[in-house]
Amino acid sequence: MTEETLLKVENLSKSFGGVNAVENVSFEVRKGEIVAVIGPNGAGKTTLFNLVTGVIPATSGKITFKGVSIIGKRPYQIASLGMTRTFQNLQVFNNMTVIENVMTGSHIRLKTGILSSGLRLPNVYKEEKEVMQKALQCLEQVGIADLAFERAETLPYGNQRLLEIARAVAAEPSFILLDEPMAGLNPQESRNLVNVLKNMRKQGMTFLFVEHDMETVMSIADKIVVLDYGKKIAEGTPEEIASNPKVIAAYLGEEEAI
Ligand SMILES: Nc1ncnc2c1ncn2[C@@H]1O[C@H](COP(=O)(O)OP(=O)(O)OP(=O)(O)O)[C@@H](O)[C@H]1O
Numbered sequence: 001m002t003e004e005t006l007l008k009v010e011n012l013s014k015s016f017g018g019v020n021a022v023e024n025v026s027f028e029v030r031k032g033e034i035v036a037v038i039g040p041n042g043a044g045k046t047t048l049f050n051l052v053t054g055v056i057p058a059t060s061g062k063i064t065f066k067g068v069s070i071i072g073k074r075p076y077q078i079a080s081l082g083m084t085r086t087f088q089n090l091q092v093f094n095n096m097t098v099i100e101n102v103m104t105g106s107h108i109r110l111k112t113g114i115l116s117s118g119l120r121l122p123n124v125y126k127e128e129k130e131v132m133q134k135a136l137q138c139l140e141q142v143g144i145a146d147l148a149f150e151r152a153e154t155l156p157y158g159n160q161r162l163l164e165i166a167r168a169v170a171a172e173p174s175f176i177l178l179d180e181p182m183a184g185l186n187p188q189e190s191r192n193l194v195n196v197l198k199n200m201r202k203q204g205m206t207f208l209f210v211e212h213d214m215e216t217v218m219s220i221a222d223k224i225v226v227l228d229y230g231k232k233i234a235e236g237t238p239e240e241i242a243s244n245p246k247v248i249a250a251y252l253g254e255e256e257a258i
């Protein structure tokens with residue numbers, strides 16, 4: 001493992017009953033990279049994310065994050081090492097304001113306990129103020145700070161997606177996993193999100209993301225990992241992947257199936 005390797009996945013497998021959702025998959029993500037995971041529906045992309053974030057246990061294989069084995073660790077333990085994610089389906093708390101949603105992302109960092117929060121001790125106010133300021137900064141990073149005090153459900157879909165990313169950033173991670181961040185966005189919103197992610201990469205963030213929108217993948221990914229029926233069938237730069245016969249066949253196969 002090189003010094004720069006952030007995530008290392010080795011021979012990772014997961015089967016559900018008879019289905020090999022992820023089979024013998026290996027790849028690395030290095031610091032500051034944007035790595036895309038692509039593949040037809042049911043290829044195992046979300047399962048891979050669930051394994052890496054500790055939501056489900058692997059059947060076999062190794063996962064190392066920052067040089068530490070995270071196999072068998074609980075999601076909160078993995079999160080505390082500096083990894084957060086967003087979900088394929090939007091998960092926003094509708095009744096909260098935008099900033100409150102983002103603040104929930106910070107809570108793993110809160111030092112003051114529930115007891116003192118209940119008693120409203122002075123430290124709690126100070127800490128809450130800090131969390132709020134931090135949340136505002138996160139909203140600024142994704143470009144929706146002006147909507148901080150709106151109710152989350154009043155935001156258009158594209159902005160709710162940005163809100164989810166701001167919430168992930170609030171946990172101060174070094175690595176963010178995004179499951180289909182562009183799903184449901186119009187072309188302008190997609191381009192905006194690409195710019196947001198590129199700016200975050202400039203500031204040192206590392207991303208692993210699942211995406212069906214090829215234009216986005218090609219415009220932003222440093223490296224692409226292609227899954228098909230749970231197996232890694234290719235890995236390379238966007239140029240390499242675009243001309244890879246196995247990848248083309250996997251996608252044509254999907255079109256034929258439709
Ligand atoms: N909890 C589960 N129990 C049983 N089978 C599952 C479970 N989760 C996923 N699978 C199966 O594993 C395979 C991979 O599913 P997964 O959701 O990881 O695919 P995906 O690549 O994310 O697909 P999509 O592009 O549609 O989101 C599928 O055959 C799916 O039916």
Ligand SMILES: [Mg+2]
Pocket residue numbers: 045046047088
């Ligand atoms: Mg999925």
